[in-house]
Amino acid sequence: MxxxxxxxxxxxxxxxxxxxxxxDVFARLPSSEVADRLKRLVGPDLPADVNASADPFDVLRYAASCGPNTAHVVERQLSRLEGEAVALISxxxxxxxxxxxxxxxxxxxxxxxxxxxxxxxxxxxxxxxxxxxxxxxxxxxxxxxxxxxxxxxxxxxxxxxxxxxxxxxxxxxxxxxxxxxxxxxxxxxxxxxxxxxxxxxxxxxxxxxxxxxxxxxxxx
Ligand SMILES: [Mg+2]
Known part of the structure; x- marks a missing residue:
């Protein structure tokens, strides 16, 4: 190097x-909470690895695999939550x-x-x-x-x-x-x-x- x-x-x-x-975007609004709120938009039958993930981007990737409408809804909500998250941090x-x-x-x-x-x-x-x-x-x-x-x-x-x-x-x-x-x-x-x-x-x-x-x- x-x-x-x-x-x-x-x-x-x-x-x-x-x-x-x-x-640190999710220092005050934890990424696990954001991920959980996104999971609710996708539905109850999530694959186990997505269900267990604390990473909102895992949920976004799964939503995209479900189709463009699901992906759009999840991405918009993720954007709103990121906006809330960054308003809380320095x-x-x-x-x-x-x-x-x-x-x-x-x-x-x-x-x-x-x-x-x-x-x-x-x-x-x-x-x-x-x-x-x-x-x-x-x-x-x-x-x-x-x-x-x-x-x-x-x-x-x-x-x-x-x-x-x-x-x-x-x-x-x-x-x-x-x-x-x-x-x-x-x-x-x-x-x-x-x-x-x-x-x-x-x-x-x-x-x-x-x-x-x-x-x-x-x-x-
Ligand atoms: Mg980084």
């Missing part, structure tokens, strides 16, 4: 995952400073996220982070095939900037971020704040790995 500073210096554009690096410590420094050093920052674009936009405005963010490439449809780990959200971010994947780097805290970056031809930096995440993400061979967002600050 390369040094993170060298890697960043080679790039012009940072793609930043939202849930994790920017804030930005991750240090993220405002990192964003300001990146922009001051000439990087553009695009949020690339599976979360609802509306929830992200309102969170960034509320916490005065919107000025540092050039764009948001995030969930606007109920089709899970358009979300990470597929590359579409990164492809769209590259197109919106009129650049090439080689000029971009994705920073994220999940396997889906690393896999989506690789599929899009974009370098990746794993943000692994726990030993378990460190093991899981290192196994995917990201281009660099850091244990704290502050490790992505560049010397003047």
């Amino acid at each position: 390369a040094g993170v500073e060298e890697l960043l210096q080679e790039k012009d554009h940072v793609f930043l995952d939202f849930d994790g690096p920017v804030c 930005p991750a410590p240090g993220v405002a400073e990192v964003l300001r420094e990146w922009v001051a050093q000439g990087f553009t920052v695009t949020i690339v996220s599976n979360n609802s674009v509306d929830a992200i936009r309102s969170f960034l405005s509320l916490h005065e982070l919107a000025e540092q963010v050039r764009g948001i490439s995030a969930r606007t449809t109920s089709d899970p095939a358009r979300l990470k780990p597929q590359p579409m959200l990164l492809d769209a971010a590259v197109r919106a900037l009129g650049t090439s994947p080689r000029q971009c780097v994705m920073v994220g805290d999940s396997a889906a971020d690393i896999l989506a970056a690789r599929a899009a031809g974009v370098a990746s930096i794993a943000l692994a704040t726990t030993p378990a995440k460190r093991r899981a993400l290192a196994a995917l061979s990201p281009d660099a790995l850091v244990t704290d967002l502050a490790d992505l600050r560049l010397a003047g």
Whole structure:
């Protein structure tokens, strides 16, 4: 793995995952509660693995397998709940400073996220982070095939900037971020704040790995 500073210096554009690096979306409205509320929309006969899951995106993926109408209903409700969830939380410590420094050093920052674009936009405005963010490439449809780990959200971010994947780097805290970056031809930096995440993400061979967002600050 390369040094993170060298890697960043080679790039012009940072793609930043939202849930994790920017804030902990379901810190106050737990993801298990959100998942349970979505399950009720899909019906009582859920497969055991979906029924047991605390991840709202597992429910969305299952809803999509039931058909476009079910997927649409579940996605709309997930967006509303994400909006409620982000209204209850604050930005991750240090993220405002990192964003300001990146922009001051000439990087553009695009949020690339599976979360609802509306929830992200309102969170960034509320916490005065919107000025540092050039764009948001995030969930606007109920089709899970358009979300990470597929590359579409990164492809769209590259197109919106009129650049090439080689000029971009994705920073994220999940396997889906690393896999989506690789599929899009974009370098990746794993943000692994726990030993378990460190093991899981290192196994995917990201281009660099850091244990704290502050490790992505560049010397003047
Ligand atoms: Mg994340």
